[in-house]
Amino acid sequence: MKRTLIIAAALLPLAACGSVGDREEAASAVATRLLAAAASQDGVRACATLAPDTTAELEESAGKPCPEAILDEDLPEPGRLIGTAVYGQWAQVRLADDTLFLAVFRDGWRVVAAGCTPRGDRPYDCTLQGS
Numbered sequence: 608m609k610r611t612l613i614i615a616a617a618l619l620p621l622a623a624c625g626s627v628g629d630r631e632e633a634a635s636a637v638a639t640r641l642l643a644a645a646a647s648q649d650g651v652r653a654c655a656t657l658a659p660d661t662t663a664e665l666e667e668s669a670g671k672p673c674p675e676a677i678l679d680e681d682l683p684e685p686g687r688l689i690g691t692a693v694y695g696q697w698a699q700v701r702l703a704d705d706t707l708f709l710a711v712f713r714d715g716w717r718v719v720a721a722g723c724t725p726r727g728d729r730p731y732d733c734t735l736q737g738s
Contacts, residue, residue: 630693630698631691631692631693631698632691633715633716634691634693634698634700634709634716635688635691635700637656637709637715637716637717637718638656638685638700638702638707638709638718638721639685639688639700639702640652640656641653641656641657641682641707641718641721642682642683642684642685642702642705642707642721643684643685644656645677645678645680645682646682646684646685648678650673650674650675650676650677650678651674653674653677653678654673654674654677656717656718657673657677657717657718657719657737658709658710658712658717658718658719658737659712659717659737660719660737660738661717661718661719661720661735661736661737662737663737663738664736664737664738665677665680665735677735680721680722680734680735681722681734682705682721682722682734682735683702683704683705683722684704685702685705686702686703686704686705687702687703688700688701688702689701689702689703696710696711697709697710697711698710698711698716705721705722705723706723706724706725706731707720707721707723708720708721708723708731708733708736718735719736719737720733720735720736720737721733721734721735721736722734722735723736
C-alpha cells in the first residue's frame with residue numbers, strides 16, 4: 608500500500624560538518640545501497656540503511672521482520688543518479704526511477720522514505736516510509 612510523504616517546504620540551513628558535496632555523495636551512496644540490496648534480495652543489508660521509524664513502520668504494516676518485509680516492497684533497482692540535494696539534516700536523492708528521502712543520524716545517513724514519485728504540487732507518493 609502506498610502512503611503519502613509530506614516533506615516540509617522550509618528546511619533547515621546546512622548545519623553539519625563536511626562540504627555539501629561530501630554530504631550529497633554520502634546520501635547518494637546510502638540510497639543506492641538500499642536499492643541494490645533490495646534488488647539482490649539482501650534484506651539484512653537493505654534494512655541496515657533504513658531510519659528506525661521507517662523500519663518500525665515497515666515491520667508493523669507487514670507483520671514480519673524488516674529483512675523479510677523489505678523484499679516484498681516494490682522498490683526499483685538503482686537507476687542513474689539524477690541529483691542529490693542536502694538541506695541541513697535532510698537529503699533528497701533523485702534516481703532515474705525513484706526518489707528517496709534521507710535524514711542524518713549519529714551513524715550517518717538513513718533512508719526515511721523510498722519508492723517515491725512526485726505528484727505535482729502534492730506531496731510525494733512513497734512505497735516505503737516511516738511515520
